Amino acid sequence: MTSQEIRRTFLGFFTARGHVLRPSSPLVPQGDATLMFTSAGMVPFKPYFLGLRTDLSRATSCQKCFRTTDIDRVGLTLRHLTFFEMLGNFSFGDYFKDEVIPWAWELLTKELGFDPKRLHPTVFKEDKEAAALWEKIVGAGRVVPLGEDQNFWAVGPTGPCGPCSEIYFDRGPEHGCGKTDCRAGCDCDRFLEIWNLVFMQHDRQADGSLKDLPRRNIDTGAGLERLAFALQGKASPFETDLFAPIVEKAAGLLGVEPGRDEASRRAFRVIADHGRAAVMLLAEGVIPSNVDRGYVLRRLIRRALRYGQLLGCRRPFLNELVPAAIGIFREGYPELAEAAAQISGTLKIEEEKFLETLERGELELGKLLAEGSRRLPGEKAFWLYETFGFPLELTREICAQKGVAVEEEGFAKARERAADVARSSWKGSGERQLSEVTAGLSPTRFVGYDRLEAEAAVARSAPGLVVLEQTPFYAEGGGQVGDSGVLIWDGGRREEEVLDTQKQGGVFVHLLRDSSRRLPEGAKVRAVVDAERRERIRPHHTATHLLNEALRRVLGPHVRQAGSYVGPDKLRFDFTHPKALSAEELSRVEAIVNEEIRAAEPVRAREQPISLVKELGATTLLGEDYGAKPRFLLIGAKGWERPLERFSLELCGGTHVSNTGEIAAFKIVKESSASAGVRRIEALAGRAVSEYEQARREERRAAAAQWRAREAELLEQLRALGGSAEAVREQEAEALRAAVKSLENELRSLKAKSLAAAGQKGRQTVSVKGLTLRLQRFEDADSKQLRALCDKAKAELGSGLVFLAASGGGRLSFVLAATPDLASKGVDAARIAKAFAAGRGGSAGGRADFAQGGVSDGDWDGLVAALSAAI
Numbered sequence: 001m002t003s004q005e006i007r008r009t010f011l012g013f014f015t016a017r018g019h020v021l022r023p024s025s026p027l028v029p030q031g032d033a034t035l036m037f038t039s040a041g042m043v044p045f046k047p048y049f050l051g052l053r054t055d056l057s058r059a060t061s062c063q064k065c066f067r068t069t070d071i072d073r074v075g076l077t078l079r080h081l082t083f084f085e086m087l088g089n090f091s092f093g094d095y096f097k098d099e100v101i102p103w104a105w106e107l108l109t110k111e112l113g114f115d116p117k118r119l120h121p122t123v124f125k126e127d128k129e130a131a132a133l134w135e136k137i138v139g140a141g142r143v144v145p146l147g148e149d150q151n152f153w154a155v156g157p158t159g160p161c162g163p164c165s166e167i168y169f170d171r172g173p174e175h176g177c178g179k180t181d182c183r184a185g186c187d188c189d190r191f192l193e194i195w196n197l198v199f200m201q202h203d204r205q206a207d208g209s210l211k212d213l214p215r216r217n218i219d220t221g222a223g224l225e226r227l228a229f230a231l232q233g234k235a236s237p238f239e240t241d242l243f244a245p246i247v248e249k250a251a252g253l254l255g256v257e258p259g260r261d262e263a264s265r266r267a268f269r270v271i272a273d274h275g276r277a278a279v280m281l282l283a284e285g286v287i288p289s290n291v292d293r294g295y296v297l298r299r300l301i302r303r304a305l306r307y308g309q310l311l312g313c314r315r316p317f318l319n320e321l322v323p324a325a326i327g328i329f330r331e332g333y334p335e336l337a338e339a340a341a342q343i344s345g346t347l348k349i350e351e352e353k354f355l356e357t358l359e360r361g362e363l364e365l366g367k368l369l370a371e372g373s374r375r376l377p378g379e380k381a382f383w384l385y386e387t388f389g390f391p392l393e394l395t396r397e398i399c400a401q402k403g404v405a406v407e408e409e410g411f412a413k414a415r416e417r418a419a420d421v422a423r424s425s426w427k428g429s430g431e432r433q434l435s436e437v438t439a440g441l442s443p444t445r446f447v448g449y450d451r452l453e454a455e456a457a458v459a460r461s462a463p464g465l466v467v468l469e470q471t472p473f474y475a476e477g478g479g480q481v482g483d484s485g486v487l488i489w490d491g492g493r494r495e496e497e498v499l500d501t502q503k504q505g506g507v508f509v510h511l512l513r514d515s516s517r518r519l520p521e522g523a524k525v526r527a528v529v530d531a532e533r534r535e536r537i538r539p540h541h542t543a544t545h546l547l548n549e550a551l552r553r554v555l556g557p558h559v560r561q562a563g564s565y566v567g568p569d570k571l572r573f574d575f576t577h578p579k580a581l582s583a584e585e586l587s588r589v590e591a592i593v594n595e596e597i598r599a600a601e602p603v604r605a606r607e608q609p610i611s612l613v614k615e616l617g618a619t620t621l622l623g624e625d626y627g628a629k630p631r632f633l634l635i636g637a638k639g640w641e642r643p644l645e646r647f648s649l650e651l652c653g654g655t656h657v658s659n660t661g662e663i664a665a666f667k668i669v670k671e672s673s674a675s676a677g678v679r680r681i682e683a684l685a686g687r688a689v690s691e692y693e694q695a696r697r698e699e700r701r702a703a704a705a706q707w708r709a710r711e712a713e714l715l716e717q718l719r720a721l722g723g724s725a726e727a728v729r730e731q732e733a734e735a736l737r738a739a740v741k742s743l744e745n746e747l748r749s750l751k752a753k754s755l756a757a758a759g760q761k762g763r764q765t766v767s768v769k770g771l772t773l774r775l776q777r778f779e780d781a782d783s784k785q786l787r788a789l790c791d792k793a794k795a796e797l798g799s800g801l802v803f804l805a806a807s808g809g810g811r812l813s814f815v816l817a818a819t820p821d822l823a824s825k826g827v828d829a830a831r832i833a834k835a836f837a838a839g840r841g842g843s844a845g846g847r848a849d850f851a852q853g854g855v856s857d858g859d860w861d862g863l864v865a866a867l868s869a870a871i
Contacts, residue, residue: 003228003242004331006112007062010087010222013107014060019089022061024333025614027083028284028293036293037066041088042219047611048092049160049200049217057094062087062224062332064280068296071303072393075269078189078229078236082300083277085224085332093215097199100218101133104167104195112231118170120144120184120191124151124163130199134165144184153198153219160213161204167195169230194230195222238269242328246272249324256311267307274304275318279325282343283336285560285576287677288350299391301350305358306394314359316351319344339558345578346677353676356862360869361388365395369402378410385411386766387868417767434504437462443506448472448483449605449655452529457522464515466498467507472529475503478621479564480541480654484533487512489525498527534655536568539663539686542603542656543593544571545635546666547683548619549648550592551575554585561621562678566654570688573681574674581671581679589681593666596647600661601636608632616642619650626651635660665689768868771822772800775864781806783852786815790850794819801829803867811842812857815850823849835870 001009015021025044029035035043041063047053063086073080091100108114121138123130125145134143146166154161168184168191176182176190184191200217202210228240238247247268251258258268281297288298304318322344326336336343361384368380376399384390396406437460447454447470456468466487476482482501487510488494497513510527519525544566552559555577563574581589607629613620618632633656634640636647657663667689674680684692764775774797778786786804793802799821805814816836818829833844833851840863844853855863 001112001228001231003224003240003328006227006231007085007087007224007332009111010107010227011060011062013103013111014058014089017058017103019058019060020056022059024062024064024085026284027064027066027280028286036068036296038063039065039067041065041086041221042090044614045090045092045219047609048090049219051215053609053611054092056092058089058091060087060089064333066277066281071296071299074273075266078192079226081225081237081273083273083280087222087224087227088220089218090220091218093217096201096216096218097130097133100197100220101130101165102137104197104220105137108167108195112227114169114230120168120170122146122151122166122168122184124148124165127151127163127165127199130163130165146185150185153200154204158204158206160200160217161202161210162198162200164196164198166193166197168192169194171230192226192230194226196220236269238272243269243272243276245324245328246275246321249321250275250308250317253317253320254308254311254313264311267311270307271304271318271321274300275321276325276328278304278318278347279322279336279343280329282346283333283339283558285558285562287346287562287576287675289675298350299393301347302354302358302391303393305351305354306397309358309362314355316348316355318351319348322347335557338556342556342558342576342578342677346576349578349676353861356858357388357865358390360865361390362398364388364869365390365398369399369404374404376404376406378407378412379414381406381408381411382414383769385415387768388865434465434502434509437465437467437509438504438507441467441507444468444475444508445470446472446474446508448474448529452485452531452534454527455524456527457524458519459521461519461521463518464512466496466510466512466519466525468510468525468527471501471508471510471527473498473501473508473510473527474529474534474655475501475508477503478566478652478654479544480537480566481568482511483529485527485529487519487525487527489519489523492526533568536687537566538655538657540568540571540684540688541566541652541654542635542660543597543663543666543683543685544573545633545648545650545652545656546593546596546660546663547571547573547589547681548575548650549635550589550596551577551681553592554588555581561619562674568688570669571683571685573683574678575681576677577679578677579679580673581681586668586671590666590668596636597660597663597666599636600659601647602638603656603658603660604634604637604640605656606632606634606640613651616644616649619648621651662686667692764864766864766868768871771827771871772797773803773868773871774800775803775867776805777860778804778806779808783813783815786813787850787852790815790817793817801827801832801871805863807857810857811854812863813852813854814844815852816844816846817850818848820849832867832870836867839866839870 011021022044025038027038029038029043038044041061042049044061044063045059048056064083065086066083068082070080071082074082089100108119109116116138120142121134122144123134123146125147131143131145151164151166152161153164171190171192173190175188177186177188182188182190198219200219201213203213204210225237225240225242228242229237232240234240237243247258250268250271256264259265278297278300281293286293286297288294288301290298301318308317322340326340329336365384368376376395381392381395384395385392392406392408392411399406441459444467452472454470454472456470458466459469460467473483473485474480484500485498486495487498496517498510499513500511502509502511544564548561558576560576561573562576565572610626610628610630616632620626630651631653632649633652634644634646634649637644663685666683666685668681668683669692670682672680766773766775774793786806790802790804793804794817797819799819801822802817803814805812816829816833818827823829828848830844830846830848830851833846833853837844837853837855840855842853842855844851846852
């Protein structure tokens, strides 16, 4: 049977028995911040198992799953995969063991065609009920009792739990361990678990005792990959139709036979597993990064590339496997085809970025291993990671092949020291102060949706910080900036300005202008939000929702929010998309948003259970914890009656207009790259649009008036000089030269101010070979400006190296300076700059304390790695 037929047969079997067929939930859990990925078929049904929802008694699904714990074991065993599909049937207080056990046997033997003699059920050794049911089916002596470590499921030390029954497929004695007691449950390759039936019937107490649950549930899971492995008679899952197309395509690209030896066999297994897992994660909007889900994705891509290199491939190739991966899932997940271009584009960018630094990292690791030590110091491993982006996992694997151990404790310590350096360059300790002032307090009640003033008592106060029991001030969150305003107390005789509002663990903290001010705890205050500022924020936030939906309609469903800023001045929206938007696409997006504004559609908000997210199709942010009853924001619907005919539905706790007509206007002012695979749009809404257009009109009027005045002045000069055209032309030329010089001076001044402001953003501070290195890239700065900024950065840094660069015309101009203490110790900025430039197709020169030069522009991470290697 093909994998498609297995999937259809399983789901059809249970839908014919009254089960509701539920489509797969996303790999990124919606509204469940406790999970990084959906790791089991039961995850989307947690509200039913917990009794929070009762509108469903039985269901079946084929769920996309991802498990990070198995990454390092992929290719080494026949059991471990990262991405897999879990077939399952579920009962919520409906049927129990006496129905699910016979159904499982019927489906396996009659519908899927398994040989009954090769199937071996196991039970928890104390579960006499399940054992008796199985013995009726397979006979006495065929049922294998196992201990709690294998056949008992629990959600944790306390809570719902129960015995389980696993069904194993016997692959034959030739695959066994040779032991006389080898049977189902042995961890050799002979017996393969293909289905697990979990009987949730107990509630474990704190003392370890078990009580019966009021509602007994069934949760089963059968891995599609394992079923295909067994039914298709293959030597491994990687030879089934769920992996073979990727392996075959990779073999053609790499020019290597997959089974030529054990090393190549493992390499192709890793490439196939990680390749299709990366496709599934990218399709859901996960972007490679150094944190959370993005780091897991980046690790998959880099491991697959590394194994490609072991097979002799030195170019990006994973992006060329995307069509094969999408073809495998074309029936189960047709939406993948729509995201194919975005997946391929993002993969290729990530591959190129990593390969650029990987070769240098491998070369340096080779030098370290050539020293002959049987142990690689952790500091050296971290240097490879920080300088070349060379993952610890790859260092560990390469070292293991050479019989060298990696001192991972030293790696962890070196990383922590580097983090301390970065933290020391941070200008404040605000987060720590917030934690201290909010410790032990109950969440603040927010009353600011309907009013901008409220009476409240001071729950706690620290210098410059105030926590109220309730507040109309919105705390920064969901991209929206925090409110400002005033706190009034002492009968109206005293007031203090609030500059910002932040949130820590549900507690709202008001940041005062007077950083030394403390308000007496228990004092009654009147909290008044800056109404004008809030009125400028609201249209920007609602317009952000309109923009999100417009982008999805124009570019496709792969668009997911990757960050945002909503303030009184503008909105900024980051989203997943592999390339710059064309002028036509931007125009269409802007037109859709303005059309929705002109339609004056209602904007409604309602708190509802998190379980309704999938049912209503609400848009959520990756990994956002919305709580049990989040706020749904509905735009463009007559009401909440279903089906919801709407323009947009998102989970959002921000402040919004009540009707899209209140936004008045929307204008995109800039589109740019935020990072690899992520684009950024900056836009204006509401009053900000009219102010922007008025400013442009004023500029045009001022320019026209200036030229008219100049024309009149020239005519007057012509009359005064008796009509000498030549004299007038000379006068005009001199005046124009003066005007140009004045404008150039003004432009330089504005640039200097802009660069000074930019100097506070986007800085990197890293530790390289024991030296602190500060780096920053600017747009359109000249060498004189870079030098001035460099002097300022050195003064702030105290001790270290400063590298500042500016791009333009495909080239990167840079300055590199060493603080006086380093220059006196032999650190030579000129030597470092020359070595860096030589490796990047450029040149440089200077002194020990200061150097400058130019190189070909390129990926910033690669440039940083090259500079670090030159130090």
